Structure formats: structure tokens, C-alpha cells
Amino acid sequence: MIEERADKRFEGRSYTIFVEVESAAYDGSTDGNIVICKSINLSAEGLQVVVDTLIPARKVLRLCLDVRDEPPIFVVGEVMWQRQEPETGEYHVGFRLFDSEETDYQTWRQMVAELIRGSE
Numbered sequence: 001m002i003e004e005r006a007d008k009r010f011e012g013r014s015y016t017i018f019v020e021v022e023s024a025a026y027d028g029s030t031d032g033n034i035v036i037c038k039s040i041n042l043s044a045e046g047l048q049v050v051v052d053t054l055i056p057a058r059k060v061l062r063l064c065l066d067v068r069d070e071p072p073i074f075v076v077g078e079v080m081w082q083r084q085e086p087e088t089g090e091y092h093v094g095f096r097l098f099d100s101e102e103t104d105y106q107t108w109r110q111m112v113a114e115l116i117r118g119s120e
Contacts, residue, residue: 007043010115018064073104
């Protein structure tokens with residue numbers, strides 16, 4: 001298999017990630033749906049998580065990284081791929097992040113760079 005990743009990955013620790021798979025209605029008529037998952041690896045441009053529920057490819061979703069004792073980091077990402085692990089039934093999901101308004105994308109990039117530097 002040819003390695004196509006352009007960015008270094010941080011795999012030294014798992015973080016809690018909240019994925020908003022369905023937004024709540026502005027008028028309160030429907031609740032949102034947030035899936036809690038764990039990161040497998042992080043990069044400046046994306047992340048891989050493990051989750052119990054299938055998240056369809058090509059969906060653009062809001063994500064929140066929960067880092068203990070730090071403010072949460074909010075980003076937007078597109079599901080690029082997913083695969084189910086036969087042994088556990090869990091899904092591995094790969095997200096590509098976007099630099100978009102009203103997100104913490106630059107904070108995300110800085111945090112990942114610091115994690116990678118600290119692990120080298």
C-alpha cells in the first residue's frame with residue numbers, strides 16, 4: 001500500500017471527540033444527535049476516530065475535541081471514508097477538516113503541531 005498522507009500523525013493518546021451527526025432545529029422542534037467517539041490519530045488536516053455507529057461518507061459535520069483542562073476545540077470536517085472492524089463491529093472513520101469561519105481550525109492545527117513536536 002502506498003502512503004498518501006501528506007501530514008504527520010499524532011497517535012500517542014486518544015481524545016474524546018463529539019460529532020454532531022444531526023443538528024437540532026433552530027425552533028427546537030427536533031433534537032440534535034451527537035455521537036461520542038475516541039480519536040485514533042490526529043493530523044493538522046484531519047483525524048481518524050473509532051465509533052459504534054456508522055457515519056456516512058461525504059457528510060460534512062461539526063466536531064468538538066474535548067481536551068481536559070482546556071477549552072473545547074470546534075472544527076468542521078468531511079467524512080472521507082469509513083470501515084467496520086469485523087472483530088469488534090466498531091467503525092473507523094476518517095475526517096478531513098476545513099478552515100471555515102466560526103471554528104477553531106487554527107487552534108486545532110497549532111495543538112496538533114505541538115503534540116507531534118512533543119512526541120518526537
